[in-house]
Amino acid sequence: MLYEMENEDLHVTVSSRGAELWALEGADDTACLWDARPEVWPWHAPVCFPWCGALEDGWSHGGHPVPAGRHGLVRDLEHTLVEQSADRLRFRLRYDGPDWPWPFTFETxxxxxxxxxxxxxxxxxxxxEPMPVQLGFHTGLRCPFTPGRRAEDYLVRFQRPEAPGSxxxxxxxxxxxTGDTVCLAGLTSQWLQLEERDTGRALRLWVEGYPYVLLWSxxxxxxxxxxxxxxxxxxxxxxxTDRPGTVLLPPGQTFSRTQRLTALL
Incomplete structure (x- = not known):
């Protein structure tokens, strides 16, 4: 099911499947998120949890193999809307299934x-028991986000000189x-933005505090x-537990991460 919220600047659509962002439009109706064409990439902005990336060889717990796909479980499951207002949506997932040995509650x-x-x-x-966790955001920004432009009309700007080549x-x-993902580790930049070369219009993602930032298309x-x-x-x-950045979350404890997307349109 789809839910909407808006203010004077932005209009947002969220799906209960994965609590995933489905659409983000600016006040001038600029579409900011990828439209999830299935023949290209069938997602808009999924959340990766309880692991990020692929588990190509599977994994085991207590000596027993556990089935595992790419980017965790929560993006594929139905979440329940538990709070709604004009500018806020809160979803909850309770998981105690066969594909993950640790029951957890996940709120977005x-x-x-x-x-x-x-x-x-x-x-x-x-x-x-302690639960190994990783959490990542996989936001697909529309490129180009101005009709009639080409991807070559855009660049990624870093707050500090930390792009390849310094x-x-x-x-x-x-x-x-062509070689898949560009992985950036240990950035000190607070943000990266997808920017239109000649106008400066941009979609900025704040990445401060994250040890890894990936660029992918x-x-x-x-x-x-x-x-x-x-x-x-x-x-x-x-x-x-051997994967970089994994946190062993004690029983009853919480693990939280935030992503901020700023529309500079």
Missing amino acids: VHALEGTNLVTTCTAVNDSP VDILPLSPPLF QPGLPGFLCIEPWSGYIGPGRDL
């Missing part, structure tokens, strides 16, 4: 603050993602660019 809050869309995800470990600008070009830049702040990263082996 989307809130509008002027030209900012703030998404906060909070997990609670409902099991009697500069503050990464130009976008169709071959950029498909070869040819077919209409989107993902800027992905992750708390953890992929790693070798079948033990999730």
Whole structure:
């Protein structure tokens, strides 16, 4: 089911499936998020939890193999709307299923603050054992977001000179993602933004506090660019606790991360 909220600057649509952002439009009706064309990439802005990335060899718990796909569980499950107002939506998921040994509760809050869309995800470990967790955002920004433009008319601007080559600008070009993902670790920039070269219009994602930030699209830049702040990263082996950035969450404790998207339109 789809739910909407808006203020003077932004209009947002959220799906109960995964509590996923489905659409974000500016006051001038600029569409900011990828439209999830299934033949290209069938998502808008999923959340990755309780792990980020692929588990290509599967993993095991207590010596037993556990089925696992890409980017965790929560993006594929139905969440329940538990709070709604003109500028705030809160969803809840309680999971105690066969594909993850630790029961957990997961809440997602989307809130509008002027030209900012703030998404906060909070997990609670409902099991009697420590639970390994990673959390990441996988927001697909529409590129181009101005009709009639091309992806080559855009760049990724860093707050500080931390793009490849120690500069503050990464130009976008169709071959950029032929080798898949650009992974950036240990950034000190508070934000990265997808920016229109000649106008300065931009979609800014705040990434402060995240040890990993990924840039991803498909070869040819077919209409989107993902800027992905992750708390953890992929790693070798079948033990999730060995993956970089994994946190062992004690029973009854919470793990929370926030993403802020600013529309500079």
